[in-house]
Amino acid sequence: MITKLIFGLLWCLVHLVISICDLWSCLSNKLECYLISSKVLSKYQSLHLERLKCLGVVVDSGEAKNVMEVKQLLHWFSTIGIKYVALYDIEGVIKESLEPGMEASRDDKSMNSSDVCAYTKTSHGSHRHMVVECLSGSDGKEAIAKAANLLYSANYNCSTHGYGKINIVFTEADMACALRSVGGGGPEPDLLLVYGPVRCHLGFPAWRLRYTEIMHMGPLKSMKYGSIVKVLYQFSRKHQNYGQ
Amino acid sequence: MRACPDALFCIGCLALTLEMQESLISLARSADLKIEKSDEIVITGGFGRLQNFLRKCIIAVLSYGPMPKHIAFIMDGNRRYAKFRSIKEGTGHRVGFSALMANLVYCYEMGVKYLTVYAFSIDNFKRDPSEVQSLMELMEEKINQLLKNIDLINKVNCKINLWGNLDLLSEPVRVAAQKLMECTTGNTGLVLSVCMPYNSTSEIVNAINRVCSERREILQGEHAGSHNGHAASNGVHSEISVDDLDRHMYSAGCPDPDIVIRTSGETRLSNFLLWQTTFSHLQNPDPLWPEFSFRHLVWAVLKYQRAYPYLEQNRKLVKKQL
Numbered sequence A: 001m002i003t004k005l006i007f008g009l010l011w012c013l014v015h016l017v018i019s020i021c022d023l024w025s026c027l028s029n030k031l032e033c034y035l036i037s038s039k040v041l042s043k044y045q046s047l048h049l050e051r052l053k054c055l056g057v058v059v060d061s062g063e064a065k066n067v068m069e070v071k072q073l074l075h076w077f078s079t080i081g082i083k084y085v086a087l088y089d090i091e092g093v094i095k096e097s098l099e100p101g102m103e104a105s106r107d108d109k110s111m112n113s114s115d116v117c118a119y120t121k122t123s124h125g126s127h128r129h130m131v132v133e134c135l136s137g138s139d140g141k142e143a144i145a146k147a148a149n150l151l152y153s154a155n156y157n158c159s160t161h162g163y164g165k166i167n168i169v170f171t172e173a174d175m176a177c178a179l180r181s182v183g184g185g186g187p188e189p190d191l192l193l194v195y196g197p198v199r200c201h202l203g204f205p206a207w208r209l210r211y212t213e214i215m216h217m218g219p220l221k222s223m224k225y226g227s228i229v230k231v232l233y234q235f236s237r238k239h240q241n242y243g244q
Numbered sequence B: 001m002r003a004c005p006d007a008l009f010c011i012g013c014l015a016l017t018l019e020m021q022e023s024l025i026s027l028a029r030s031a032d033l034k035i036e037k038s039d040e041i042v043i044t045g046g047f048g049r050l051q052n053f054l055r056k057c058i059i060a061v062l063s064y065g066p067m068p069k070h071i072a073f074i075m076d077g078n079r080r081y082a083k084f085r086s087i088k089e090g091t092g093h094r095v096g097f098s099a100l101m102a103n104l105v106y107c108y109e110m111g112v113k114y115l116t117v118y119a120f121s122i123d124n125f126k127r128d129p130s131e132v133q134s135l136m137e138l139m140e141e142k143i144n145q146l147l148k149n150i151d152l153i154n155k156v157n158c159k160i161n162l163w164g165n166l167d168l169l170s171e172p173v174r175v176a177a178q179k180l181m182e183c184t185t186g187n188t189g190l191v192l193s194v195c196m197p198y199n200s201t202s203e204i205v206n207a208i209n210r211v212c213s214e215r216r217e218i219l220q221g222e223h224a225g226s227h228n229g230h231a232a233s234n235g236v237h238s239e240i241s242v243d244d245l246d247r248h249m250y251s252a253g254c255p256d257p258d259i260v261i262r263t264s265g266e267t268r269l270s271n272f273l274l275w276q277t278t279f280s281h282l283q284n285p286d287p288l289w290p291e292f293s294f295r296h297l298v299w300a301v302l303k304y305q306r307a308y309p310y311l312e313q314n315r316k317l318v319k320k321q322l
Helices: A002-037 A067-080 A093-101 A141-155 A172-181 A225-236 B005-030 B046-062 B078-084 B089-110 B122-126 B129-148 B150-155 B171-184 B200-223 B230-236 B242-247 B294-321
Strands: A055-059 A084-088 A113-117 A129-135 A191-195 A213-218 B070-074 B114-118 B159-163 B191-195 B259-262 B281-283
Touching (some): A067 A084, A067 A093, A067 A225, A093 A129, A141 A172, A141 B242, A172 B200, A191 A225, B046 B089, B070 B089, B122 B129, B150 B171, B281 B294
Parallel strands (some): A084 A129, A191 A213, B070 B259, B259 B281
């Protein structure tokens, strides 16, 4: 009993020390972000975003209810020059709250994406267009199950194929095609930013997460422009072997 | 000072043998099994005993909080380890195997029931053929070593799974792998799942193929006028669900990982357990895999304990909604 109490106290002490270290690290991160935003740190001033074709963003559903913060995030991405953003939260809060309010026409071919005009103009006075795709948990495992049903019904049709025919073996290419047909296609994000208390992808569509760099940004309420720039800079310096 | 590759190779192998024997003995002792000492077994000295005692104390403190049941590792950094130390790539992989054995023991001591490791990706076949060949030879050697110690593995009740498209392996490796799985299939203790050659999208497609094949067989039976499995035939006419796919994944029967650790500081999952990691805490510590030691594992568990309330809350919320 006493031993358990001692271990418990030690456990609490260890976590208290970690919390203090986290606080210190948070403060130094805030300072760095301020310096980046103020353009004091020159290395972050020119970002090479050629490799970043698609940016994924996972937001905790509780925090996604704060629509203004999500819109601010999109505004920053647009300012930086991101062309395609796939926004995800597991409960579909973003789909419900953000999609109806988006400007410009919907693309008929894609159920969830819209062209979004930038919220501010660039120094030259032109608008930047950014495609925003809204995803939810139903675009993850459920979409894969839908694609599986499509493959099954198309290839195991009782009336046309009968029984005792050759067992059809589907490939990854078949699956990719089926996913596109059920609306679960879309580009694979090169980079995924996770806004929430924990680094966890929360069910982001698996088929689109194979080689995505996953970065934890902290809670959405603490989001900073400087931290986005820092992460994009780090991403631009990454090198992938793709298994080779 | 450049390390002599041969000496390191011998040290690596010897360490592995000692590590395996020591670790298996300590596992057996924890399970209150009687192991008779033989001349081959090395007895740890006083310093080793002190290390063991300190480790147990640390684990006792750690266990006050929530402990992960399933940890998955992406064992990244063996080649970089070899490069930084100017040794052969093959030696880097061998030292990596020693690190795997060591972490297996630490996880067991922490009460981790499931350990999954990404040993070889299907994409890795694109590597230089000589490297792929040496990796296959290493796998065959290690599997055969485990088969040689199968009695001890069964005594400690360890179950070994090999997840992946085993048809892509060379025949000796595939045969040895299947034999190892068969020999340990009845064990109910710690479950070590080795993913090789594996990738997540291939696993998902494999699950779909198995579901479709199963339904086709039931339909064939139905057509043949069989009245057995009436309930099963009802299921065949319903849509394929997420649960159907779950049941046909390689990981069926294992809980989802609580933590996924990719060493070497890399931030991507590289097509590993994408289906199973919805609520997994993703960690990417800087040490290369051969450097990943007990203190790094302790730090990983401490970080998991801080993330646990949030992950558990989300898990329950999604379960409730289903």
